[in-house]
Amino acid sequence: GILILMFFWDVQFGILFLFFMPALLLFMRQFMRKLTPIHRKSRKAHGILTASIRDTFDGIREIKIYGQEAQMFSQFDKWNQEYLDTVVQSSIIRAKWIPMMPYLLSLLSVFFLMIGGLLYINGEITLGLIVGVTTYFGLITRPLRELLPGIHGFNHSKAATERMLEIFNIERSIKDTPNACQLRNIKGKIDYVNVSFSYFEGTQILYNIDLKIKPGEMVAFVGPSGVGKTTLLSLITRFYEVDNGNILIDDIDIKDCTLKSLRQQIGTLMQNTFLFDGSIADNIRFGNPGATMDQLEKAAETAQIADFIHSLPKKYNSLIGERGIKLSGGQAQRLCLARVLVTDPKILILDEPTAEVDAITDSKLISAVRNLMKNKTTLVIAHRLWTIKNADRIVVMKDGRIVAIGSHNELINTRKFYQEFFASQFKDNTSKDEGEKI
Incomplete structure (x- = not known):
């Protein structure tokens, strides 16, 4: 102007x-x-x-x-x-x-x-x-x-x-397909069909994996470090895409399901827990924001951590610090168990949560994990004898391949590789675990 x-x-x-x-x-x-x-x-x-x-x-x-x-x-x-x-x-x-x-x-x-x-x-x-x-x-x-x-x-x-x-602006490498369906009310059947996978070109991790898992079955995965056990289970939640083959849940290819609905059906509990800086209630409710107080208390009771929570002045409103620094290792793992329980998944993926804790905490965690696995399809990376003995089937892996499948008794009598692996990995824990009621 x-x-x-x-x-x-x-x-x-x-x-x-x-x-x-x-x-x-x-x-x-x-x-x-x-x-x-x-x-x-x-x-x-x-x-x-x-x-x-x-x-x-x-x-x-x-x-x-x-x-x-x-x-x-x-x-x-x-x-x-x-x-x-x-x-x-x-x-x-x-x-x-x-x-x-x-x-x-x-x-x-x-x-x-x-x-x-x-x-x-x-x-x-x-x-x-x-x-x-x-x-x-x-x-x-x-x-x-x-x-x-x-x-x-x-x-x-x-x-x-x-x-x-x-x-x-980083483009997501794993996305929902245009006509992806909602995965709901599943039974828990899982099929690996000729699955191969590599993190980088030229470094194959898994080779032609074929495996059928029945609904409600507990399957333990054993083998030396680096053979692809964790990778194999991580593929179910589509944190990575398979190079070849398919993974089916209740005969539905997981690529045809929305990521959110797929992951809502799967509960994952690893050795390395992660907790958020907030209250106990916030952390248990994280996977199910709409969970009621009754559901939180039930999950905590099943996870064998309710007594500890009630001993705190603010109970479920108690702050646990960044990454749960105010909790012991066993308490943090049981709190993560409660978080999984609140989501009520039909499929459980466990990287033996009892591997690195003391005997007293271990017995409580074993009890909590058993409660968690009831009526659920459970895939466990086995580090402890109690997992081996409770599994319906054991999948033995070597160099990215499945080399044997069977019960503990079947494998220990027929498979030399399993005999040698079991002797080196589990014998040290036999005396401790034999005392538990399995």
């Missing part, structure tokens, strides 16, 4: 203003070009520094145990210095460029006054027009003076947004 008014008052002033506007815009563009790469580098360095601090706090025990405090301080200093360097570079650019805008605008104001004075002397314009032009030019320059600091803030936010969008 001011530009139109200047043309209306005097065409010469309008043309002069239009002549200088591109120069101002070019100046601001150059400022952005210099600042944007520094802000991107700064946000990247800040992300690395933040991750380093988080890793230090998460691994504080390991750092102290291995005496690596000096190494971690050195690493922190390195990333902190890199971040500081980018902040200093940004500040230098701001210090050089931001004061230049008011300076240029002041020069333009003086130039307009000089031109206006000459035109007035020549009788081409009136004094009132000069006052009007300079007044309105001042109204235009006021926001322009504040523009560069605004550009700096915009670039800083833009760089941070770009860092987030890098993650948000």
Whole structure:
């Protein structure tokens, strides 16, 4: 509007203003070009520094145990210095460029006054027009003076947004198919049909796996480390896609089901538990946000952790700290059991949750896991004798292949590889586990 008014008052002033506007815009563009790469580098360095601090706090025990405090301080200093360097570079650019805008605008104001004075002397314009032009030019320059600091803030936010969008825009490799169905009311039958899988091209993990699992059956998977047991079970939840073959649940290919409905039918419990920073109730209810208090209490009772919860002053509202740091290992595992129970899945995938706990906790966890497995199809990576003896069938794996299937008694009498593996892996626990009521 001011530009139109200047043309209306005097065409010469309008043309002069239009002549200088591109120069101002070019100046601001150059400022952005210099600042944007520094802000991107700064946000990247800040992300690395933040991750380093988080890793230090998460691994504080390991750092102290291995005496690596000096190494971690050195690493922190390195990333902190890199971040500081980018902040200093940004500040230098701001210090050089931001004061230049008011300076240029002041020069333009003086130039307009000089031109206006000459035109007035020549009788081409009136004094009132000069006052009007300079007044309105001042109204235009006021926001322009504040523009560069605004550009700096915009670039800083833009760089941070770009860092987030890098993650948000990563395309999901596993998606629902266009006509994916809802998996509901399943019985728990599972079929692996000629399944092969590799994490990277040329490094095959599983070879032509064929396996049929009946509804309600408990199947234990045994074999040396690295033969693909965990990978085989992870394929059911579609955290990875098979390279060849198919996995069926109740004769429905899991690729034809929605991911959400598929995973709602499967409860997973691994050795390495993860708990959120919140209350006990929040963590148990995580898999089923609509669960009632009665359901939480029932799940906790079945998971053998209700007595511990009721011993706390705030009971289910007690905060457990980041990653459940206020709980012991056994308590954390039983709390995760309760979380699985609340979802009431028809299929259970267990990476032996009792492998790394003491005898007293172990007996409670075994009892809780037995309660959890009732009337459910259960796939267990076996580390303990009680799992072997309670399994309906045992799947023996070697080098990414199934080499034997049968009961413990059948395999121990007929398969030399199983005999040798059982002797090396389970004999040490025999005396301890024999005392349990299986």
